[in-house]
Amino acid sequence: MPQVTETHLPGVGVRHDFTTARGERVGVVFHRSGRRELLLYGREDPDACLTALHLSPDDTRTLAELLGATQVSEVLATVQQRLEGVALDWVNVPAGSPFAGSTIRRGQFRTQTGVSIVAVIRGDATVPAPGPDFELQPGDVTVAVGTPEGLSEFADLLGA
Amino acid sequence: MTFLFAAAGGDAALAFIELGAVAIGLAVLARLAGRWGITAIPFYLLAGLAVGEGGFAPLDVSSDFISLAGDIGVLLLLLTLGLEYTSDELRQGLRTGVAPGLLDAAANFTPGFLAGVVLGWEVEGALLLGGVCWVSSSGVIAKVLSDLDRLGNRETPAILNLLVMEDLAMAAYLPVMAALLAGTGVADAALTVGISLAAVAVILTLALRWGQGLSSLLARGSDEALLLSLFGITLLVGGLAEQLQVSAAIGAFLVGLALSGPVQARAGALIEPLRDLFAATFFLFFSFQIRPGSLVAVAVPALLLAAVTGGTKLATGWFAARRMGVALHGRLRAGTVLIARGEFSIVLASLGAAAADGEELRALAAGYVLLTATTATLLTKHAERLAPAR
Numbered sequence: 150m151p152q153v154t155e156t157h158l159p160g161v162g163v164r165h166d167f168t169t170a171r172g173e174r175v176g177v178v179f180h181r182s183g184r185r186e187l188l189l190y191g192r193e194d195p196d197a198c199l200t201a202l203h204l205s206p207d208d209t210r211t212l213a214e215l216l217g218a219t220q221v222s223e224v225l226a227t228v229q230q231r232l233e234g235v236a237l238d239w240v241n242v243p244a245g246s247p248f249a250g251s252t253i254r255r256g257q258f259r260t261q262t263g264v265s266i267v268a269v270i271r272g273d274a275t276v277p278a279p280g281p282d283f284e285l286q287p288g289d290v291t292v293a294v295g296t297p298e299g300l301s302e303f304a305d306l307l308g309a
Numbered sequence: 310m311t312f313l314f315a316a317a318g319g320d321a322a323l324a325f326i327e328l329g330a331v332a333i334g335l336a337v338l339a340r341l342a343g344r345w346g347i348t349a350i351p352f353y354l355l356a357g358l359a360v361g362e363g364g365f366a367p368l369d370v371s372s373d374f375i376s377l378a379g380d381i382g383v384l385l386l387l388l389t390l391g392l393e394y395t396s397d398e399l400r401q402g403l404r405t406g407v408a409p410g411l412l413d414a415a416a417n418f419t420p421g422f423l424a425g426v427v428l429g430w431e432v433e434g435a436l437l438l439g440g441v442c443w444v445s446s447s448g449v450i451a452k453v454l455s456d457l458d459r460l461g462n463r464e465t466p467a468i469l470n471l472l473v474m475e476d477l478a479m480a481a482y483l484p485v486m487a488a489l490l491a492g493t494g495v496a497d498a499a500l501t502v503g504i505s506l507a508a509v510a511v512i513l514t515l516a517l518r519w520g521q522g523l524s525s526l527l528a529r530g531s532d533e534a535l536l537l538s539l540f541g542i543t544l545l546v547g548g549l550a551e552q553l554q555v556s557a558a559i560g561a562f563l564v565g566l567a568l569s570g571p572v573q574a575r576a577g578a579l580i581e582p583l584r585d586l587f588a589a590t591f592f593l594f595f596s597f598q599i600r601p602g603s604l605v606a607v608a609v610p611a612l613l614l615a616a617v618t619g620g621t622k623l624a625t626g627w628f629a630a631r632r633m634g635v636a637l638h639g640r641l642r643a644g645t646v647l648i649a650r651g652e653f654s655i656v657l658a659s660l661g662a663a664a665a666d667g668e669e670l671r672a673l674a675a676g677y678v679l680l681t682a683t684t685a686t687l688l689t690k691h692a693e694r695l696a697p698a699r
Contacts, residue, residue: 159398159469160451161460176461181574188461194693196463196639 166190185209237292238300239270244287246308254281256306264295264303327368331360335589346456347686348449350651351679353589357596358604358675368597375594382591383659384547384561385584386652388539390447391565392577394473396517399566402473409467409629410474416621418443424614425666433489434666437657440482441674442618446651447472449682453646453689464639467629468646479653480559484509486657487556490664505555509563516567528572535572536579539564558656588652595655596675598662603672611676619681622648641692649685654678 151167158164158178166176166188174190176198187202204212242249248256258264269276269283270290276283285291293303338352360368394402421442425435450468454460488501527535543561550560568576626644635643658674661667688695 156466157398157401158460158466159402159473160393160447161469164461164466166461178460182578186458186461190461194636194638196635197642198458198461201458201461 164188187212234296235294236297236300237267237294238304240291240293240300240304240307241309242285242287242289242291243308246285246287248285248307249287251285252281253279253283253285256285258293258303258306261306262295262299262302264293264299266291266293268292324374331356331368331593335593339589346453346690348446348452348649348651348682349589350446350449350592350655351682353592354596354655354675354679357593358599358601360593361597362600372594372597375590375597378587379591379594380557381544382584382587382589383558383656384543385580386588386591386656387558387562388543388565389577389580389584390476390653391562392568392573392580393447394476394566395569395573396520396566398473399477399517402470402477406470406474409471409625409632410478412628413471413475413625414443414478416625417618420617420621421614424610428610428666428669430666430669431664433486433664434661434670436489437486437661437664437670438673440486440657441650441654441670441677442614444475444479444650444653444657445472445622445647446649446653446682447476449649449651449685450646453649453686457690459642459646462639462642463633464626464630464635464643467633467635468626468643471625471629471647475653476562480509480513480562481506483559483562483657483660484555486660487559488554490660491554501554505553508550508553508555509559512560512563513566516563520567520569524568524570524572527568527576528570532575532579535576536583539576539580540583556660558660591659592652592655595659595671599668599672599675603668604676607669607673607676611673611680614673615677615680615684619648619684637696638693641695642689645685645689645692645695647685648681648688650678650681 151169153165153167156164156166162178162180164176164178166174168174173192174195176188176190178186178188178201180186183206185204185206187204188198189200191197191199253266258266266279267277268291269279269285270292271286271288291307293300295303334356335349335353338356339349342349342352360366418439422435422439424442425438428435430438450472454465454468459465484505485502488505489498491501527538530538543564546560546564547557548560550563551557623641623644626647627640630640630643654674655678658670661670664670
């Protein structure tokens with residue numbers, strides 16, 4: 150993490166700035182009104198900003214999302230294809246999952262939640278229709294079919 | 310209702326027509342100023358000259374009305390100035406900005422004061438002229454910095470800290486001047502100065518300590534209630550301060566300082582349109598009373614003063630920016646933008662209206678503000694070109 154400098158601007162607000170890994174200086178002025186300015190400093194005159202981008206609170210949120218804040222991945226992760234009463238979902242097996250390293254049989258997922266694992270995505274490979282002896286690994290993504298409630302219980306079991 | 314208005318007769322009708330025409334004229338000027346990226350204050354002053362005595366389109370609206378509206382404008386100008394800074398910012402300013410603040414006072418007050426002495430004015434007039442030259446215009450500077458996208462620049466905190474220091478200094482300077490102008494003998498003056506400084510100290514302490522209570526009390530109401538209570542409190546405190554010979558302006562300033570937290574920003578946004586309206590009236594009325602002839606008479610001293618104090622302000626900004634480790638171009642930008650004098654200088658000059666040299670002071674201040682506010686804006690736009698090419 151680069152070091153962020155804070156400067157108070159009396160009557161205006163606060164400015165934060167830092168130097169990027171490539172040596173460019175970037176800053177943000179936070180106005181009291183909630184407006185923000187995104188600043189890029191020049192190399193020739195380090196005291197002046199080359200560009201200032203004026204952002205309303207809404208603009209700021211949009212820009213933050215585009216820069217890869219939480220929202221984007223959340224939206225992708227919750228994409229579900231629904232048939233009537235049946236849903237298909239991708240569920241991760243996180244590193245700390247109680248079932249990482251155990252077989253599908255031992256998980257007793259279908260008995261407990263009514264959910265079937267129809268495929269497992271491991272790295273670039275996809276294993277279609279894994280058998281009961283298939284061993285789940287941390288980092289796997291299971292493709293599961295079941296009721297929406299069942300799927301959320303399944304995700305809870307896996308610790309996703 | 311109709312006959313009530315009819316009873317007021319043609320007077321009201323004529324006054325409305327004249328005031329309406331003047332307001333539209335000011336609106337056109339404000340738009341022009343906006344397009345050229347400079348403050349509207351010089352234009353308002355010129356408009357006042359045009360419609361004033363001896364101008365080319367003299368008004369005959371009762372000057373009592375405009376004068377009262379102008380006085381309210383001063384109170385609202387000072388109120389918004391007080392609202393601009395939080396008490397934390399003021400305390401921090403006091404901790405870090407004393408050295409540039411003192412240099413600022415010494416370098417810019419002195420030439421103005423000396424000019425007053427050379428012109429053969431009484432001490433009060435000379436002291437006021439010192440003040441006129443001392444205070445940069447936070448209104449003009451805030452507008453220029455944001456128009457030119459300089460809020461993020463490294464020299465900007467140096468500029469803003471100087472403005473905070475000047476505002477704080479005004480809290481002491483204004484009541485002293487008000488007392489001096491009211492006092493008769495030296496002993497009397499010393500007494501009133503003592504009283505008024507004590508009053509300011511008490512109000513300032515109360516404001517910084519218990520301002521929180523007032524803020525949270527005001528914060529509960531609707532926007533309408535907030536606007537009315539703010540307006541009421543400002544006039545009330547201003548009036549009481551005037552009674553104590555502390556000057557109404559400083560009372561309004563302290564009300565602004567006392568407010569903090571979320572209500573501070575809300576109050577600022579609410580009062581701003583009202584301030585713009587009344588302040589425009591104030592600037593108009595200020596030069597309304599100046600005969601164009603007297604402005605011509607002070608042209609040479611105004612030019613000289615603007616040149617000298619332009620140089621000293623440049624040096625002040627240069628020093629303040631250098632202290633923050635800012636390079637040549639940044640120092641030039643800081644120095645040039647600070648040259649702008651504006652609303653505060655006009656307020657100070659209007660304080661001295663009743664003084665022996667009030668007439669001359671008024672004309673000189675108007676000319677001086679006209680020159681500095683416009684040249685500073687132009688100079689700072691091209692500040693980098695002032696530096697020798699590398």
